[in-house]
Amino acid sequence: MKLLLRRGFRRSVVQDRFTCVDAVMFRRVWRGTNETVLALSETEALAYRVRESDSDLSDPFLVDPDRALWQCGGEFLDVAGRLLELPAAPGHSAFEGK
Template identity: 80%
Template sequence: MKLLLRSGFQRTVVRDRFTCVNAVMFRRVWRGTNETVLAYSESEALAYRVAEADADPTDPFVVDPDLTMWQCGGEFLDVAGQLLELPAAPGHSTFEGK
């Protein structure tokens, strides 16, 4: 969790209205890309990357699979690590010319 926070993610607790379960959400938006990790427990989490325009911050539990650039479910440490290891989204590299 500390690595996500050091990487610019904001942490909040959100409630899934469908399942009535609380989750810890880690979210960052950078250059038009939304990256989110939803942790239900140590063993159950969902991580995804979508364009910022395709994300609904009021309901982070609903993600259109046709709009995601990447998504993964599984254990929290695994999915968070995979998200952090992703290369920058096309057109979002720090090193690309402006």
């Protein structure tokens, strides 16, 4: 969790309205891309990357698979690690020409 915070993610607690379960949400929005990790427990988590325009801030649990740039479910440490290992989304590299 500390690594996500050091990488610019903000932490909040959200409730899945469908299951009435609380989750810890880590979200980072940068240059039009929303990256989110939802931790329901140590063993159950969801991580995804979507364009900011395709994200629904009112319900972070709902991700349209046709609009997701990447998504993964599983144990918290695994999905958070996989998200952090993704290459930068197009347009995010400091070395790319403008």
